[in-house]
Amino acid sequence: MVIPAEVRSALVEHAEAERPNEACGLIALRDGVAERYLPGRNASASPYRFELEVDPEAWFLEDEGFELAVFHSHLSSPPRPSRTDIENIGLWEGRPYVILNARTGDLAAFQITGGQVTEKSLG
Amino acid sequence: MTRVRIPPTLRAEVGGAREVEGSGRTLRELLDDLAARFPGLGRQVLDGDGVAPYVNVYVGSEDVRTLQGLETPVEGTTVILLPAMAGGEQTVTPSILEAVGSTPLVELPRLAPNGRVRLFAKLEGHNPTGSTKDRVAKAMVEAAEASGELEPGRELLEPTSGNTGISLAMVAKLKGYPLTCVVPENATPERVRLLELYGARVVPSPASEGSNGAVRLALRLAAADPRLFMLNQYGNVANPRAHYEGTGAEIAQALDRVDVLVAGLGTGGTLMGAGERLRESFPDVVVAAAEPLQGDLVYGLRSLADGYVPPILDVARLDRKILVTNEESAAGTRALLEREAIFAGVSSGAVLHVARRLADELQEGVVVAILADGGWKYLSSGVYDLPEGELAPAMEDRLWW
Numbered sequence: 001m002v003i004p005a006e007v008r009s010a011l012v013e014h015a016e017a018e019r020p021n022e023a024c025g026l027i028a029l030r031d032g033v034a035e036r037y038l039p040g041r042n043a044s045a046s047p048y049r050f051e052l053e054v055d056p057e058a059w060f061l062e063d064e065g066f067e068l069a070v071f072h073s074h075l076s077s078p079p080r081p082s083r084t085d086i087e088n089i090g091l092w093e094g095r096p097y098v099i100l101n102a103r104t105g106d107l108a109a110f111q112i113t114g115g116q117v118t119e120k121s122l123g
Numbered sequence: 124m125t126r127v128r129i130p131p132t133l134r135a136e137v138g139g140a141r142e143v144e145g146s147g148r149t150l151r152e153l154l155d156d157l158a159a160r161f162p163g164l165g166r167q168v169l170d171g172d173g174v175a176p177y178v179n180v181y182v183g184s185e186d187v188r189t190l191q192g193l194e195t196p197v198e199g200t201t202v203i204l205l206p207a208m209a210g211g212e213q214t215v216t217p218s219i220l221e222a223v224g225s226t227p228l229v230e231l232p233r234l235a236p237n238g239r240v241r242l243f244a245k246l247e248g249h250n251p252t253g254s255t256k257d258r259v260a261k262a263m264v265e266a267a268e269a270s271g272e273l274e275p276g277r278e279l280l281e282p283t284s285g286n287t288g289i290s291l292a293m294v295a296k297l298k299g300y301p302l303t304c305v306v307p308e309n310a311t312p313e314r315v316r317l318l319e320l321y322g323a324r325v326v327p328s329p330a331s332e333g334s335n336g337a338v339r340l341a342l343r344l345a346a347a348d349p350r351l352f353m354l355n356q357y358g359n360v361a362n363p364r365a366h367y368e369g370t371g372a373e374i375a376q377a378l379d380r381v382d383v384l385v386a387g388l389g390t391g392g393t394l395m396g397a398g399e400r401l402r403e404s405f406p407d408v409v410v411a412a413a414e415p416l417q418g419d420l421v422y423g424l425r426s427l428a429d430g431y432v433p434p435i436l437d438v439a440r441l442d443r444k445i446l447v448t449n450e451e452s453a454a455g456t457r458a459l460l461e462r463e464a465i466f467a468g469v470s471s472g473a474v475l476h477v478a479r480r481l482a483d484e485l486q487e488g489v490v491v492a493i494l495a496d497g498g499w500k501y502l503s504s505g506v507y508d509l510p511e512g513e514l515a516p517a518m519e520d521r522l523w524w
Contacts, residue, residue: 022211049211056181059205062131063141074212085210090177091132091167092206 001069001096001109002123003027003034008107010037015073015102018042024050024072026058027098030065037071047075049084069096069109077101079108081117096120125153128203129164136163145202150182151193153202168204179207220297223250223257224369228377228491233462234479239487242478244459245374248467248497252289252317255370255495256356259392260290262365263354264298273352278303280344280351282328282337285314286496287356292321303351305341307333313500356390357433363396371400374491381405382488385478387470387495388412388444391436397493398440411443413470413477415452445480447473453506455479456498460507468496469506 003011007027014037015023025040040054050072062068070092074082079099081089089097089112097110109120124144129137137143143161147153154174158165168178173193180187181203187195216222226249235242247255267273278301281291288304295302302323306315309330318325326344328337338357345351356362370393374381384401386393398410432438447455455472459465467475471494478492498507505513 024208044209044211046211046217048215048217050209052208053186056184056203056205059130060128070208072210076215077212082210082212084212088177088209090207091130092208095132 001029001032001034001098001120003098003107003109007034007037010039011071011073011098011100011107012102012105014039015100018073019102020047020075021045022047022050022073022075023100023102024052024070026052026054026061027069027071027096028058028061028066029069029096030067032067034069035066042072067096069098071098071100073100073102075102079106081110081112086112086115086117098122125197125199126201127153127157128201130203130205132206133164133167133204136167137161148196148198149193150180150187150195150197150202153197154193177207179205181205218297219251220261220294223261225373226250226370228374229463229465231459231463231465231492234458234475235490236479236482236485240482240485241489242482243378243489243491244463244465244467244471244475245370245491245493246465246467246497247370247493247495248471250290252286252293252321253497253499254286254290254468255366255393255493256286256290257293258365258369259356259362259390260287260294260354262361262369263356263359264291264294264300266359266361266364267352267354268298273300275299276350277352278348278350280341280353281305281356282334282341283356284310284334284337285318285500288323289314289317289321291354292318292323296322303344305337305344307337311500312503317500356392358435360435362390362392363399363435366393366396367400368396370493371397375401375404378489378491380489381408381491382485383409383411383478383481383490384493385411385413385474385481385490386493387474388414388436389470389495391433393493393495395435395437395440409442409481410440411445411477411481412441413447413473414444415473416446416448443477443481445477447476450511451476454511456506459494460498465494466498467494468498468501469504470495472506 021042024042026038027034028036038058040052043051043053079101094113100107109122111118128142145153145156147156182195182200227246229244231242231244250257279295280303282305292302304318304323305326305328308327328340345353381401394412401408452469452473455475456469459467474492478490482490
């Protein structure tokens with residue numbers, strides 16, 4: 001997966017804007033390259049939790065040739081899926097999952113399948 | 124007919140269709156219709172009596188959680204099914220109350236009878252104040268708040284030999300309620316000291332009257348002061364519910380099979396709640412109670428032969444009820460420490476004793492023992508150090524559990 005600088009900036013800006021709460025949204029990719037970020041609303045409004053609310057139509061961008069990645073920020077912990085993330089993966093099992101550490105700016109991509117986390121290369 | 128848009132993540136369940144049609148006046152009827160025609164979709168979208176946690180449903184363009192839920196009218200609308208994404212950082216816990224539950228479930232290979240019978244221990248001593256009562260205290264206080272019975276300005280009162288009081292003291296401190304505990308005067312000093320350190324007022328009751336004496340004194344105090352609010356763990360349905368939703372659900376999620384569940388018989392909350400939850404996942408599970416011998420001055424574990432049956436306890440829901448002596452309990456406690464390096468309380472030794480006995484009866488299977496607390500509050504008791512011959516006399520006239 002490749003997330004170009006302008007999309008990375010959008011992720012960081014959203015994470016900063018949402019402080020002290022976690023930020024979340026969807027990243028739209030085409031052929032493995034992020035084309036744009038669709039900021040969501042964190043319905044939990046919490047520094048420790050996120051519940052993604054986004055325009056329902058965004059979930060159907062795959063019908064237009066995009067692939068989607070779910071994104072959220074961690075405020076202080078490393079950009080690794082937490083136990084809460086793993087337990088709540090639900091329908092997004094096996095699909096792209098991106099986490100930003102809002103403190104360090106570190107960004108990482110994963111797949112979560114059967115409770116197992118696999119880190120994906122990120123350029 | 125109602126048009127239902129299917130997200131890419133669910134299309135495999137409907138043969139790849141982007142949308143399907145369904146019938147029904149309400150969302151509930153519509154989803155039931157879809158579940159009947161597309162069972163895989165039904166399993167993903169419906170969960171018991173509600174929408175599954177990993178699915179959001181929009182009617183028109185509005186989330187049904189802000190409409191009428193499953194009773195939302197759907198005729199003539201477009202329904203959209205979507206993935207529900209949630210999660211969050213876990214390394215920081217916003218409050219110690221959020222650290223209640225999710226205790227370790229640890230295998231005990233050195234105490235299992237053979238390789239075909241697996242023995243697991245749910246280490247409830249890993250709760251914040253060191254016992255399973257944290258679950259109960261939090262659940263009872265929050266249920267009383269939600270019902271409006273418990274309001275700012277009221278004070279909590281509970282008869283307890285320690286664990287429930289200590290858990291309540293933690294919850295009460297954080298939520299701002301003063302707490303008085305009526306404690307039999309032969310409770311271990313560690314427990315009384317902990318209650319005081321957490322900020323509870325301790326009122327002693329006569330040792331000779333055991334737990335029933337503490338209950339009687341608490342009832343007298345409550346009758347004399349209307350500000351006092353008794354949660355009464357023996358009759359409070361939030362107690363078994365905490366074990367149904369917590370302890371039992373955690374075990375059911377962790378294991379593919381449970382043949383025997385063993386817990387101590389105290390209020391009955393653990394056995395009723397966790398037992399009920401495990402029966403849902405494993406209908407043939409044997410729910411077994413470890414019960415102290417009649418006449419033993421115990422509080423946490425209770426002999427029904429002593430005459431008191433807690434209102435939340437339905438003895439008919441127990442498949443086995445096995446008496447345990449003080450010495451057997453102490454031996455079990457020592458075995459946990461010596462064989463598996465698990466430092467547990469005395470009632471845990473009783474539970475282990477029963478768990479091993481029932482494990483011996485199995486050719487193969489899975490036995491889960493719920494160990495209610497850690498050993499710290501019993502250090503002064505001698506359970507871990509006294510020679511076996513001196514244990515029995517030392518354990519008389521003491522409240523152990």
